[in-house]
């Protein structure tokens with residue numbers, strides 16, 4: 198039977214679904230109104246203020262779920278960018294997303310958003326809200342594969358900051374930036390293990406840390422105030438010294454959303470932190486494993502740079518994304534739940 202659209206009213210939202218290390222990415226192909234704004238950052242403000250109901254339609258139940266993640270492709274004001282992108286999740290709009298860049302790199306080549314793919318790698322310049330991210334997509338015999346990307350300058354913002362965390366007392370955290378700001382804590386501080394503990398316990402501890410840092414530490418970013426907020430907390434296994442063994446972490450971001458992947462922007466921030474502490478050298482590759490699914494990314498600092506007054510590094514992260522399907526979503530006017538809902 199041929200697929201036909203059911204009864205509906207209004208625009209049909211069409212998407213391609215992928216996952217990177219288990220973390221979903223819903224790439225929006227059509228159905229969105231024009232996103233106004235001269236820059237990718239101002240487009241991010243525009244969708245937040247004027248089109249947020251569409252985020253809920255696509256991210257929330259019944260079409261999505263609590264931990265759904267999305268990407269909306271937009272025009273970029275940077276001439277060398279192949280595409281601009283806005284990221285969305287259960288609470289709003291992120292400034293950087295590594296798992297999405299890994300998926301979008303493949304998608305951009307497969308859906309011909311770049312001219313003339315090159316073997317063995319095709320470069321795709323993706324303008325994220327945090328800045329230009331260069332992705333390199335494996336390409337041979339017409340097929341796309343793994344993706345590595347060079348992120349925006351990443352830096353340790355503050356180390357050994359003590360905050361008072363509700364339910365846990367004083368906790369010492371590091372705060373680092375990898376396109377978004379994260380707090381980092383060894384899960385042992387909460388008697389938890391990122392690979393074995395219940396997800397709910399990891400989420401509770403990480404969320405308490407996020408709330409504490411958000412209210413007690415003032416963040417700033419040298420290039421834009423839009424970037425100066427804490428995106429989430431990453432609990433680690435504490436294995437930050439260089440080793441050829443993988444190190445595990447779990448990222449809890451936005452509104453207690455759990456990343457299934459090792460978190461590309463988190464790996465970027467964690468590598469910057471390890472480099473800042475003298476625990477790794479340039480070009481020493483580490484493997485980062487998701488405590489949630491066991492999926493892996495690699496990460497290394499490849500170059501020293503600056504970001505305003507911060508000593509920063511360019512970090513390369515690599516991983517693999519897969520397609521899971523395509524969908525067309527419709528709405529019916531008498532459906533009271535059409536705008537989406539979440540269960541807490």
Ligand SMILES: O=C(O)[C@H]1NCC[C@@H]1O
Pocket residue numbers: 220266291293294295296297448450456458459460461462463
């Ligand atoms: O890989 C990343 O960077 C992202 N995954 C979900 C949370 C982060 O934005």
